[in-house]
Amino acid sequence: xxxxxxxxxxxxxxxxxxxxxxxxxxYGNIRIASKKARENLDKAGYSSSNRFDxxxxxxxxxxxxxxxxxxxxxxxxxxxxxxxxxxxxxxNIDFDKIIESDYRDYHYELLPTTFxxxxxxxxxxxxxxxGIESKLIFPQSHGREHLNLKLFKENLAKRDPETITCINxxxxxRISNNPYKTIRPSGAFxxxxxSETEEHKIIIKDxxxxxxxxxxxxxxxxxxxxxxxxxILHKTLSDGGVKYLETPLVKNEHQGNGKYKxxxxxxxxxxxxxxxxxxxxxxFEPSSPKKKxxxxxYCLKQIKIAFYxxxxxxISSHRVNFCGLMDENNRAMGLSTLKTLLEQIVKEWPxxxxxxxxxxxxxxxxNS
Ligand SMILES: [Zn+2]
Numbered sequence: 013x014x015x016x017x018x019x020x021x022x023x024x025x026x027x028x029x030x031x032x033x034x035x036x037x038x039y040g041n042i043r044i045a046s047k048k049a050r051e052n053l054d055k056a057g058y059s060s061s062n063r064f065d066x067x068x069x070x071x072x073x074x075x076x077x078x079x080x081x082x083x084x085x086x087x088x089x090x091x092x093x094x095x096x097x098x099x100x101x102x103x104n105i106d107f108d109k110i111i112e113s114d115y116r117d118y119h120y121e122l123l124p125t126t127f128x129x130x131x132x133x134x135x136x137x138x139x140x141x142x143g144i145e146s147k148l149i150f151p152q153s154h155g156r157e158h159l160n161l162k163l164f165k166e167n168l169a170k171r172d173p174e175t176i177t178c179i180n181x182x183x184x185x186r187i188s189n190n191p192y193k194t195i196r197p198s199g200a201f202x203x204x205x206x207s208e209t210e211e212h213k214i215i216i217k218d219x220x221x222x223x224x225x226x227x228x229x230x231x232x233x234x235x236x237x238x239x240x241x242x243x244i245l246h247k248t249l250s251d252g253g254v255k256y257l258e259t260p261l262v263k264n265e266h267q268g269n270g271k272y273k274x275x276x277x278x279x280x281x282x283x284x285x286x287x288x289x290x291x292x293x294x295x296f297e298p299s300s301p302k303k304k305x306x307x308x309x310y311c312l313k314q315i316k317i318a319f320y321x322x323x324x325x326x327i328s329s330h331r332v333n334f335c336g337l338m339d340e341n342n343r344a345m346g347l348s349t350l351k352t353l354l355e356q357i358v359k360e361w362p363x364x365x366x367x368x369x370x371x372x373x374x375x376x377x378x379n380s
Contacts, residue, residue: 017314020261020293021321025280025376030364031324032088032315032357033372035258035292037235038331039100039151040123041158042183043068047338049181056177058185063299064198065185067342068332070104072132075343076139076149079334082347083148086354088366094354095147097369098331099154099235099258102219102226107182115168115176120157123226144227150368153231153254155200156219158238159184162208163195194266199238201245206268212241213248220252232256232370233290240265243275243283250285256373259289279323280376288377290369292328293318298349299333299342308353315357324372 043064044050050066053059060066084093104126109119121129127137143149164184167175172189187197195202201212216234224230234241234249235258241249242265246257263275281289294314298307311327318325334350336343357364367375 017293017317018321020291021318021323024278024291024323026322027324027375028322029324030319030361031367031372031375032361032364033324033326033367033369034094034096034296034329035099035235035326035369036096036329036331036334037099037154037237038068038158039071039098039149039154040104040126041068041101041154041237041331042070042104042126043158044185044338045069045182049183050338052181053177053183053185056173058174058177058188060185062186063301064330064332067299067335067338068330069335069337070126070130070133071136071331071335072337073135073139075334075336076136076143078336078343078347080139080143080146080148082351082354084146085351086358088358089363090365092366093146093148094366095368096149097233098149098151099233100151100223100227101154101156101158101237102222103157105157105159105179105184107179110168110179115171115179118161118165118168122222150370151223151227151231152233152235152369153220153223154235155237156215156222157200158198160195160197160199160202160238161211161215162203163190163192163197194239194270196238199236201236201241202239203242203266203268206242209242209244212245216241216245216248217252220249220254232373233258242266246283246285246287250287255287255377256369257283257287257289258369259291261291279326288373290326290373292326293323294325294327296327296329296350296353297333298346307349308356311353312356312360315361319361324367326369326372 103120106119106121127133230253233256234254259277264272296311315325333346
């Protein structure tokens with residue numbers, strides 16, 4: 013394993029306890045709506061090789077049921093099941109209202125409304141609540157919506173055909189009409205000029221309040237959707253109750269107009285608002301076609317390095333690995349790989365403890 017993998021683990025809070033966190037992004041978000049939507053986009057000339065644009069759908073009943081089965085099939089030293097910290101979005105684009113406005117205005121809807129509107133999704137919100145109750149899934153904030161509003165609104169104003177085709181198909185994928193090098197369509201807090209961060213503060217405050225409205229409690233954690241958050245937003249996050257900030261080891265923070273600043277982070281580092289950073293030090297992306305790796309072996313090695321340095325293992329993953337609406341094989345493969353990984357973990361480290369991000373954060377901050 014590479015030097016950089018060790019580097020991720022040198023500095024930071026230390027513990028002899030074998031703590032394992034599964035941090036999984038993108039829950040609650042509509043990316044591609046259905047097979048039919050994908051077909052329509054392809055036919056219109058907007059095909060994509062991106063795995064998120066092809067497999068990442070709003071979690072279905074089958075997705076959650078099959079996931080819960082895998083998570084509850086293993087137990088840690090306390091008898092607790094594995095648990096996903098699901099970085100989740102409380103709202104989705106209200107496609108109907110945008111169409112009603114003749115594609116002029118942006119509207120969003122709350123996640124339970126999304127589930128209630130979609131056929132075959134009637135029971136998903138109940139399954140969410142059951143999963144939280146059974147301690148198999150625990151939502152934390154991944155922002156308000158998983159898209160860059162500046163770009164989205166500008167494309168609406170231009171009546172960009174790809175954006176309109178997406179809206180008509182109740183989907184939002186990586187659209188190509190994007191004049192900004194520093195903004196990604198899915199990155200809510202990417203910006204061109206620094207002054208745009210003022211709008212981001214409003215979105216963050218609203219997103220944290222809506223998270224509470226939807227899930228019934230405030231989020232202790234924040235992980236920015238897509239592009240990274242500028243640290244100017246941390247005060248707003250702190251005011252909104254966020255204690256734990258997810259961040260990469262080396263954050264290239266955009267300062268505006270294409271200028272970047274490099275910031276080094278580690279798990280347990282604090283900022284001036286008393287917020288604690290967490291850096292994911294393991295990766296699990298079984299649906300990623302990029303690396304022809306054995307994901308179980310790859311992830312186990314990373315966990316081993318984390319534990320060697322007496323660090324918690326914070327595994328990074330995405331919902332797309334466990335989605336079956338577009339292709340059942342994608343979910344079957346992702347979940348069977350996850351099951352093997354979890355079985356190997358409890359076998360190799362019988363004293364492992366499964367935790368959520370806030371549980372780990374609370375432990376670190378009380379002990380440091
Ligand atoms: Zn995301």
